[in-house]
Amino acid sequence: MQSRGSSARLSGMAFRSRVPTLLLSMFATFASIYVAGRLWQDAQNRVYLIKELDKITGQGQSAISVDDTLKIIACREQLKKLSALEMELAAARQEGFTSKRTETTYTNDAKSKKRPLVVVGILTKFGRDKNRDAIRKAWMGTGAALKKLENEKGIIARFVIGRSANRGDQFDRAIDNENRKTNDFIILDKHVEAPEEFPKKAKLFFAHAADKWDAEFYAKVNDDVYVNIDALGATLATHLDKPHVYIGCMKSGEVFSEPGQKWYEPDWWKFGDKRSYFRHASGEMYVISQALAKFISINRSILRTYAHDDVSAGSWFIGLDVKHVDEGKFCCSSWSSGLSPSLSLSS
Known part of the structure; x- marks a missing residue:
């Protein structure tokens, strides 16, 4: 028959052995959630790519590679940013943030740089x-x-x-x-x-x-x-x-x-x-x-x-x-x- 001291030690050892197991379980759960999330995101991206391709090509299936498609989408994003900046610049001009002196200087510089x-x-x-x-x-x-x-x-x-x-x-x-x-x-x-x-x-x-x-x-x-x-x-x-x-x-x-x-x-x-x-x-x-x-x-x-x-x-x-x-x-x-x-x- 084991003494109370030995029982306590066994209980402590069992608790300590459960802690790594619990951490591993938590890590596995988070990893599963992360992987599932990435898979879902990739699936969403693929759907988006296919839709973009359909809009571009007017066909029911992809006519160009995914790499080319990514380039097209990147270009579209740049165009969107450029359009937004142009709108901001137009708004700034309306509010009087454009210097008339700067415009005059640029005009004079353009005239002075006439082609030889x-x-x-x-x-x-x-x-x-x-x-x-x-x-x-x-x-x-x-x-x-x-x-x-x-x-x-x-x-x-x-x-x-x-x-x-x-x-x-x-x-x-x-x-x-x-x-x-x-x-x-x-x-x-x-x-x-x-x-x-x-x-x-x-x-x-x-x-x-x-x-x-x-x-x-x-x-x-x-x-x-x-x-x-x-x-x-x-x-x-x-x-x-x-x-x-x-x-x-x-x-x-x-x-x-x-x-x-x-x-x-x-x-x-x-x-x-x-x-x-x-x-x-x-x-x-x-x-x-x-x-x-x-x-x-x-x-x-x-x-x-x-x-x-x-x-x-x-x-x-x-x-x-x-x-x-x-x-x-x-x-x-x-x-x-x-x-x-x-x-x-x-x-």
């Missing part, structure tokens, strides 16, 4: 600082005058140059020093300056300019050409209604097939009768519209270049729906001994 008329890239080389200075004095300007040209006439002018094959040498340093004083260069860091790479530099200029400036036109000019800025602006203004326009002094030109000749073309055999190029603008200066500059920017890695930049540019537009404009004012009309050519852009 043209970005002029003056392709230059190392050791041509005298040519650049002459252009700055003749028509481009420096400092405030250059800024005025941009703000009042919408004409952005920059010298375009690459880097030396010996990166960081005296040529690179000279250009960097000059640019620190004038701030009027586009320096193509990934382009190596070399005579045979000139056509690639023209392509990179158009691509860079199209990426940096949202202009109506983009012009390539040599660094020995003097331009009548007012006449250039007036001429380009007459072509604003042409989205795909290529303007220049159009020519065909002879293809030189002998390696020793000055204008030798390694790919001479590709051009028709092997004697004449296709129609293209002379390289002293030519202008393209924004759409064509964007085309060059997008396709820069696959656009072919030939021995000359003007022929290369002309080749890019042959297969496109482009308006070729033979502009006599873009032809170099006067060549004098010891003087640089000037474009006859007279008003």
Whole structure:
């Protein structure tokens, strides 16, 4: 016969053994309720998804995946939130919470950010600082005058140059020093300056300019050409209604097939009768519209270049729906001994 003490101990042990069992039972109950609730919620979601699909597709069964459906519903929720925000904004305006000063400032900013008329890239080389200075004095300007040209006439002018094959040498340093004083260069860091790479530099200029400036036109000019800025602006203004326009002094030109000749073309055999190029603008200066500059920017890695930049540019537009404009004012009309050519852009 057990004593009272031993009975008490047994009762205590039985009570302690019941506590974990009770906790496990409670946990199992809550887990069952949670799982059942999630299953019910999932079922409700599926019903909702099916109804949404029926509304969208007008069919009795799902025509797209559940993932796509979730995306559609998410989009609808975003639209609902956007609509609610628009309603709140409209209500706030009615109650006078919109600042008139802010609206005026925005309007003025929009006007001041008018699209530039043209970005002029003056392709230059190392050791041509005298040519650049002459252009700055003749028509481009420096400092405030250059800024005025941009703000009042919408004409952005920059010298375009690459880097030396010996990166960081005296040529690179000279250009960097000059640019620190004038701030009027586009320096193509990934382009190596070399005579045979000139056509690639023209392509990179158009691509860079199209990426940096949202202009109506983009012009390539040599660094020995003097331009009548007012006449250039007036001429380009007459072509604003042409989205795909290529303007220049159009020519065909002879293809030189002998390696020793000055204008030798390694790919001479590709051009028709092997004697004449296709129609293209002379390289002293030519202008393209924004759409064509964007085309060059997008396709820069696959656009072919030939021995000359003007022929290369002309080749890019042959297969496109482009308006070729033979502009006599873009032809170099006067060549004098010891003087640089000037474009006859007279008003």
